[in-house]
Amino acid sequence: VRLGVVQFPGSCDHTDALLAARRVADAQLLWHGDHSLDGVDAVIVPGGFSYGDYLRVGAIARFSPLMESVIAFANDGGPVLGICNGFQVLCEAHLLPGALLPNTGLRFVCRQVDIEVVGDSAFSRAGETLSIPVKHTTGRYFAPDLDPAQVVFRYAPGQNPNGSQDDIAGVRNEPGNVVGLMPHPEHAVDPLTGSADGLHLFESVLRERVG
Amino acid sequence: VENVHVGRLVELDVEDETQLDAMCHKLLANPLIEDYEILT
Numbered sequence: 001v002r003l004g005v006v007q008f009p010g011s012c013d014h015t016d017a018l019l020a021a022r023r024v025a026d027a028q029l030l031w032h033g034d035h036s037l038d039g040v041d042a043v044i045v046p047g048g049f050s051y052g053d054y055l056r057v058g059a060i061a062r063f064s065p066l067m068e069s070v071i072a073f074a075n076d077g078g079p080v081l082g083i084c085n086g087f088q089v090l091c092e093a094h095l096l097p098g099a100l101l102p103n104t105g106l107r108f109v110c111r112q113v114d115i116e117v118v119g120d121s122a123f124s125r126a127g128e129t130l131s132i133p134v135k136h137t138t139g140r141y142f143a144p145d146l147d148p149a150q151v152v153f154r155y156a157p158g159q160n161p162n163g164s165q166d167d168i169a170g171v172r173n174e175p176g177n178v179v180g181l182m183p184h185p186e187h188a189v190d191p192l193t194g195s196a197d198g199l200h201l202f203e204s205v206l207r208e209r210v211g
Numbered sequence: 212v213e214n215v216h217v218g219r220l221v222e223l224d225v226e227d228e229t230q231l232d233a234m235c236h237k238l239l240a241n242p243l244i245e246d247y248e249i250l251t
Contacts, residue, residue, distance in 0.1 A: 056241060099244045142244060
C-alpha cells in the first residue's frame with residue numbers, strides 16, 4: 001500500500017504527513033503541477049497555506065492540475081484525507097460539504113484537543129477519543145444543510161477551539177471515502193510528543209485497502 | 212457607528228461581461244459563505 005501526500009506551493013505540513021504515513025506504509029510526495037497520482041492507493045492533502053491562500057483559504061489550490069486528478073480519484077471511490085488547509089481545499093473542491101470560516105475568537109489557536117470519533121469512514125472507526133493538536137485561524141466549520149451522518153469527528157465537550165458548528169472537527173462525503181478535519185493527526189504520531197493517537201487515521205485507511 | 216461593512220473588491224478588465232457571474236460563482240466568491248455584487 002502506498003500513500004501519496006500532496007505538496008502545493010505554500011504547503012507546510014507535507015513533511016510531517018509524509019513521515020506519519022511512512023510509519024504505517026510506503027508514502028511519497030505528489031507535486032501540485034503534475035497530473036499523475038503515480039498509482040497511489042490513498043491521497044493525503046496536508047496543511048499549510050496553499051498558493052498563499054490568497055483570495056480565500058483553499059480556493060486556488062482546488063484548480064491545480066493535481067487536484068483535477070484527486071477529484072477524479074475521489075469520485076471513483078479512492079480514499080482522500082484533507083487535514084487543516086487540506087480540509088479547506090476539499091471543501092472548495094466540493095468533495096466535502098460546507099466551508100471554513102475565521103475562528104470566533106479571531107485569533108490563531110494552537111493547542112492539544114480531544115476529538116471524539118463519531119462516524120465510520122475510510123479513515124475512522126467510531127467510538128474512540130483521540131488527543132490531537134489543532135493550529136489554525138480559519139477553522140470554524142459551517143454547513144447549514146449538513147447531514148448529521150456525515151460528521152466524523154467532534155471536539156470533546158468544552159474543547160471547541162473555534163466556534164465550529166455543533167463542535168464539528170471533521171466530516172466525510174456520503175460514501176465515506178473522502179474525509180476532512182481541522183486537527184492535525186500527522187503531528188500526533190509519537191508518544192514522545194504527547195500522543196500517537198493520530199496514527200489511527202493512517203492505520204484505518206490501511207485496513208480499508210488491505211482488507 | 213450603526214453599520215460596518217468589510218469586503219473585498221476585485222477589479223477585472225474583461226471582454227465578455229456575460230461570464231462575470233460564473234467567474235464569481237466558481238472562484239471569486241464562495242456562495243455558501245460570501246455574497247457578491249457585480250458592478251459594471
